[in-house]
Amino acid sequence: MLFEQLRAGGCLSYVAGCEKTCAGVIVDPALDLVDRYVALTVEKGLRVRYVIDSHTHADHFSAARELARQLGARIVMHRRSAAPFADMRVDDGELLVVGELRVGVIHTPGHTDDSMCLVLPDRVLTGDTLLIGATGRTDLPTGDPEALHESLFGKLLGLDDALRVFPAHDYKGRESSTLGAEKSSNPRLQKKERAAFVELMRGLDLAMPDHLTEALRTNRTGGKTVKQLIAEAAREVPFMGMDEVRARIEREDRELVLLDVRERDAFEAGHLPGARHVPRGQLELRVDQELPDPTVRVLAYCQYGKISTLAAATLRTMGYSRAVALDGGIDVWTKAGYPLEKGPARAYSPTRIP
Numbered sequence: 164m165l166f167e168q169l170r171a172g173g174c175l176s177y178v179a180g181c182e183k184t185c186a187g188v189i190v191d192p193a194l195d196l197v198d199r200y201v202a203l204t205v206e207k208g209l210r211v212r213y214v215i216d217s218h219t220h221a222d223h224f225s226a227a228r229e230l231a232r233q234l235g236a237r238i239v240m241h242r243r244s245a246a247p248f249a250d251m252r253v254d255d256g257e258l259l260v261v262g263e264l265r266v267g268v269i270h271t272p273g274h275t276d277d278s279m280c281l282v283l284p285d286r287v288l289t290g291d292t293l294l295i296g297a298t299g300r301t302d303l304p305t306g307d308p309e310a311l312h313e314s315l316f317g318k319l320l321g322l323d324d325a326l327r328v329f330p331a332h333d334y335k336g337r338e339s340s341t342l343g344a345e346k347s348s349n350p351r352l353q354k355k356e357r358a359a360f361v362e363l364m365r366g367l368d369l370a371m372p373d374h375l376t377e378a379l380r381t382n383r384t385g386g387k388t389v390k391q392l393i394a395e396a397a398r399e400v401p402f403m404g405m406d407e408v409r410a411r412i413e414r415e416d417r418e419l420v421l422l423d424v425r426e427r428d429a430f431e432a433g434h435l436p437g438a439r440h441v442p443r444g445q446l447e448l449r450v451d452q453e454l455p456d457p458t459v460r461v462l463a464y465c466q467y468g469k470i471s472t473l474a475a476a477t478l479r480t481m482g483y484s485r486a487v488a489l490d491g492g493i494d495v496w497t498k499a500g501y502p503l504e505k506g507p508a509r510a511y512s513p514t515r516i517p
């Protein structure tokens with residue numbers, strides 16, 4: 164069996180495959196690592212059949228949809244998952260056939276109601292049901308400490324003690340454990356009695372994960388993250404560096420139109436010398452009036468360089484084929500002591516339409 168563990172911060176994901184047939188599976192992929200999974204499967208010569216999320220993640224962004232699209236794989240989740248994009252829904256006691264490899268499904272609700280553990284020949288991918296020295300939390304949507312107690316003591320811990328445990332999270336750089344080691348030393352598993360375990364879980368008082376609502380929004384619906392939207396826009400536009408823009412301002416380059424897409428207050432407090440102003444929210448509706456020549460060379464900028472990337476991509480979509488974005492935002496420009504102008508936008512006279 165081919166087996167690779169990949170780490171993105173505290174998130175662990177897995178690529179496993181059958182060496183004989185080259186069929187593979189990816190489990191709990193993180194969106195930040197999309198290129199690494201694709202590169203790894205190419206390097207290992209794997210044809211990925213399934214991308215599996217062990218549950219609906221609330222703390223990071225799943226790459227299941229993106230990988231399934233890029234690799235032509237099917238997205239597998241538990242029957243209880245809310246995700247409308249799952250291609251195959253599985254349930255307790257079922258197997259996924261990956262070449263000669265068998266991936267066994269155990270439904271282990273508790274951390275979420277759609278949590279699964281995945282059993283491979285000598286190991287178990289425990290998702291967030293069982294972590295090294297801990298368990299998944301049960302205080303996020305669909306979490307249930309009583310269900311987690313049953314999933315652990317009634318199901319998972321009944322498997323062979325020698326099975327290696329590979330969780331979906333570890334924040335201390337550890338790679339794996341075994342079921343036997345967890346049974347004997349995991350503090351939460353010492354609370355074998357249901358009421359004591361539930362009391363422990365209810366008393367944890369953990370901080371909410373970063374990006375909770377965005378993660379649930381995107382992982383449950385298949386929608387895009389903000390970072391994805393900006394990255395997709397960034398692939399569509401060229402950028403111009405600050406030094407280049409500054410040099411063009413200093414030599415009074417009339418060819419390049421500087422377009423500030425921030426709100427009016429921000430514009431008036433300080434903008435690039437000679438810049439025009441169209442807030443991002445009004446861009447599509449006002450652009451024909453402000454930039455009647457679609458062949459104009461226009462540079463969009465904003466405070467931090469994100470909104471301007473979206474704006475430049477929108478301009479390109481609308482036919483401004485020479486639109487570019489500032490590499491960075493006026494925030495960095497200002498800190499660098501580069502020239503600024505204050506006050507309202509100048510009355511604008513449209514350029515001649517060629």
Ligand SMILES: [Fe+2]
Pocket residue numbers: 218219220221222274291299
């Ligand atoms: Fe989780």
